[in-house]
Amino acid sequence: MNDIRILGPLILLLITGCGGIQAPSSEASPTPQLSGRLELTGSSTIAPLVTEIAKRFELKHPEVRVDVQTGGSGKGIADVRNGTADIGMASRALAEDEQDLTIHPIAVDGVGIIVHSSNPIPELTAEQIVGIYRGESNNWSEVGGPDLQITVVHKAEGRATLEVFLEYFDLENPSIKADVIVGDNEHGIKTVAGTKGAIGYVSIGTAEADIQAGVPIRLLPLAAVEATTKNVGNGSFPMSRPLNLVTADSPGDLARQFITYCQSEEVHDLVVSQYFVPVTP
Amino acid sequence: MNSETRNDRLSLSFSRRFGPELATVLTGIPALVVAGMFGWILADILYHGLTQFSWAFLTSAPEDAGRQGGISTILVSTLMILGITLIIVVPVSLATAVELAERRSRSVRFDRLVRRSLDVLAACPSIVFGLFGNAFFCVYLKMGYSILAGGLTLACMVLPLLIRTSEQAIRAVPDEYRHAAASLGLSRWTTLFRIVLPAALPAMAAGLVLSIGRALSETAALIFTSGYVTRSPESLFDSGRAMSVHIYDLAMNVPGGNPRAYATAATLLIVLLVINGIAVRLTRIAGLTLNPSLEKNH
Amino acid sequence: MTWWSRNTSSQSRRDLALRWVARASSVLSAAVILLIFLFLLQEAAPALANIGISRFFTDTSWHPLSAQFNLVPMLMGTVLTTLGAVVIATPLGLAAAIYCVYFAPRGLATWYRRLIELMAGIPSVVFGLWGLVKLAPFIGQLGGSGQNLLTAMIVLSLMILPTVMLTTCSSMAAVPPELLRGGAALGLNRWSVVRRIVLPAARGGIGVGILLATARAVGETMAVLMVAGNVVEIPTSLLDPVRTLTANIALEMGYATTAHRSILFASGLLLMGLVACVALVAEVRKRSPHEL
Numbered sequence: 001m002n003d004i005r006i007l008g009p010l011i012l013l014l015i016t017g018c019g020g021i022q023a024p025s026s027e028a029s030p031t032p033q034l035s036g037r038l039e040l041t042g043s044s045t046i047a048p049l050v051t052e053i054a055k056r057f058e059l060k061h062p063e064v065r066v067d068v069q070t071g072g073s074g075k076g077i078a079d080v081r082n083g084t085a086d087i088g089m090a091s092r093a094l095a096e097d098e099q100d101l102t103i104h105p106i107a108v109d110g111v112g113i114i115v116h117s118s119n120p121i122p123e124l125t126a127e128q129i130v131g132i133y134r135g136e137s138n139n140w141s142e143v144g145g146p147d148l149q150i151t152v153v154h155k156a157e158g159r160a161t162l163e164v165f166l167e168y169f170d171l172e173n174p175s176i177k178a179d180v181i182v183g184d185n186e187h188g189i190k191t192v193a194g195t196k197g198a199i200g201y202v203s204i205g206t207a208e209a210d211i212q213a214g215v216p217i218r219l220l221p222l223a224a225v226e227a228t229t230k231n232v233g234n235g236s237f238p239m240s241r242p243l244n245l246v247t248a249d250s251p252g253d254l255a256r257q258f259i260t261y262c263q264s265e266e267v268h269d270l271v272v273s274q275y276f277v278p279v280t281p
Numbered sequence: 282m283n284s285e286t287r288n289d290r291l292s293l294s295f296s297r298r299f300g301p302e303l304a305t306v307l308t309g310i311p312a313l314v315v316a317g318m319f320g321w322i323l324a325d326i327l328y329h330g331l332t333q334f335s336w337a338f339l340t341s342a343p344e345d346a347g348r349q350g351g352i353s354t355i356l357v358s359t360l361m362i363l364g365i366t367l368i369i370v371v372p373v374s375l376a377t378a379v380e381l382a383e384r385r386s387r388s389v390r391f392d393r394l395v396r397r398s399l400d401v402l403a404a405c406p407s408i409v410f411g412l413f414g415n416a417f418f419c420v421y422l423k424m425g426y427s428i429l430a431g432g433l434t435l436a437c438m439v440l441p442l443l444i445r446t447s448e449q450a451i452r453a454v455p456d457e458y459r460h461a462a463a464s465l466g467l468s469r470w471t472t473l474f475r476i477v478l479p480a481a482l483p484a485m486a487a488g489l490v491l492s493i494g495r496a497l498s499e500t501a502a503l504i505f506t507s508g509y510v511t512r513s514p515e516s517l518f519d520s521g522r523a524m525s526v527h528i529y530d531l532a533m534n535v536p537g538g539n540p541r542a543y544a545t546a547a548t549l550l551i552v553l554l555v556i557n558g559i560a561v562r563l564t565r566i567a568g569l570t571l572n573p574s575l576e577k578n579h
Numbered sequence: 580m581t582w583w584s585r586n587t588s589s590q591s592r593r594d595l596a597l598r599w600v601a602r603a604s605s606v607l608s609a610a611v612i613l614l615i616f617l618f619l620l621q622e623a624a625p626a627l628a629n630i631g632i633s634r635f636f637t638d639t640s641w642h643p644l645s646a647q648f649n650l651v652p653m654l655m656g657t658v659l660t661t662l663g664a665v666v667i668a669t670p671l672g673l674a675a676a677i678y679c680v681y682f683a684p685r686g687l688a689t690w691y692r693r694l695i696e697l698m699a700g701i702p703s704v705v706f707g708l709w710g711l712v713k714l715a716p717f718i719g720q721l722g723g724s725g726q727n728l729l730t731a732m733i734v735l736s737l738m739i740l741p742t743v744m745l746t747t748c749s750s751m752a753a754v755p756p757e758l759l760r761g762g763a764a765l766g767l768n769r770w771s772v773v774r775r776i777v778l779p780a781a782r783g784g785i786g787v788g789i790l791l792a793t794a795r796a797v798g799e800t801m802a803v804l805m806v807a808g809n810v811v812e813i814p815t816s817l818l819d820p821v822r823t824l825t826a827n828i829a830l831e832m833g834y835a836t837t838a839h840r841s842i843l844f845a846s847g848l849l850l851m852g853l854v855a856c857v858a859l860v861a862e863v864r865k866r867s868p869h870e871l
Binding site: 044071072073074075077078149151153156157158159160172173174178179180181182183187190191194195198 | 640642643644645647711712715716719722723724725726804805808809810811820822829830831832833834835836839840
């Protein structure tokens, strides 16, 4: 009985909430303004950036709603294929069995090797990195560092950064002997920051942002090129990946407009503010 | 039998000698350890969170992927999702708990089946709830990423917890109450709502608080159902980001998002405190107290 | 308990309605798990048909992209972390609950309870974050990164403690005061009252609490993922990393395609089977000594 008394107003609220606002802007606007709803799903790396772009797009076109969801590159691609989403987000190039889709690059992201900031090692050669990840070197003294056990931080199978890393160093995933396997970029960074002997690889933009915020990690140069977003931008840094929007054959008018907007110079400041490198198609 | 009595006598004399003092220490130390660990976590959240906390943080929308601005829209979404969950889950679990606790001798097999289903449901990983909710509510029932789908998914998730705690609460009401009611010729309805449920209310409130906590703390199930959109929801069919999802995104996905993640966690704590306070107040109003101890009984 | 099925004379229409509402709700509640089961089965069917269950146990390793699908290390991971968490949380939770209800000063008990209720609502991400940033480096002083079985057990036990404690508290509070007074009248001191009267009377409720906590530990995803190290190997010490089935699903689901995705759903089914076994064992054990 008490429950009914408590629930009563809540149910009322629910009903009014349902009825009051159920028809969102369905009437056609007199001006040739854009209207409608776009659904995006996919890579959690790209989602924060596209959320910010969508916000600015909605300000420009008040009748438009752009809903950005996350869940991973794989989900983005699957959702575009089965039509659940208008646009997918994938933080990698398309695989061989995904060539039926079209990609629209909106930014580039470098992948850099990180160690704890107290680790004095200046640089590692490709062979040394391969040796460490294969478990052939287990102590930093073997690669010219202090006497400290190496903790190998690796990414979970299927992650875009992992694929870039394996491809660059020509490694097979089953041959890698990891001590910790992480999911998201920040997971990797927090692990390396908490372990003096750790080595890992993460998005350079993410690492730069965290170094600025005082997180105790250090980016190592790769093939004598400093790991900075600037070097990723001018193409001299060798290990990087595209951040793509993905569509099926014929995206609608609204989707096309949004993609064009995402690639335009108007949003380059947002790309930079999310620590990625803008591209011009 | 004989040795058992002797054992009893031995332990009786033992407890007479060392009785309360030793027991207080023996149970007090684990209690202290638990409080210490929880205190560490709480202090961590509050220390990092409260420096960011302000009125503006509660009343402005998130900006720059959550690194700037506040969480007003996210608070709205969270409370809407929680509202849906409670509206669904409270009546259903109350009725199920009544069925399980009050009618168990009628069809043992049916009740056992229900109970076992609930035990398995309780252990489903939250990510499975997320995937199921996405496939069933969002896609199959065509709700899309929405507050409604999120609330329904959470309802499925806290269902076993609330049923089990309510069942236990109802079952703990002494049979004498029921016998007395039956001998007075009261109907089942009257007995249940006037006698059994009021007596079970404090323990049920504890279960409800646990369930709300579980719902508010859920992340994985909500990313796939109520979604990631930070805009303020305009209807129940809009996607809206819950606080726990926001915390996850800021802590694990957005570089430099840590301070706001902690601030959001601190806010969540405050929301939880308020809700717990309301639950306690409500049971007090019903004329009962949540904390019966031996003092009262002596 | 058949008290009302006998007094049919006073059965009003409301009583009938009550019975049907209660019955319908139970069917609905039970149907949820059936729906989830069917959903998992449908998604897992391709893997079960094409790969077969036996390969989940006989393959050499877990490398889904290289078509190696051994789930055993992760099954072990789930079992070990859950067991560890329950073993840590049960005595702590019981003792703390007894202290809180019967030995703590009243004011302290209220605040203590408030604290525990608060902890029940902390998102697993926050537990995970604390474990990753504070606890793991602390345990890492023993060697490695500190993301290992031990850390996972500790974090998980903290997460299930509120469930153990609060259900124990409320089932102890529900012991009829007459019993306590009777005990006191017999000259038993407080500890004896607790040990001989309260604990036996509250056994059922405490058991349910531990069962719920176990279930929570098996199903917990995010926090474990953040502190367990996630390497797919059967651990040989407490300081070895482990990956649980749930962490595996969360880590790989977003990126998995076709066959791999289907196997992740199959591992979800496996998890459900595991839990069904636990629940079954608990129920059989509960019924055999004496009916509740």
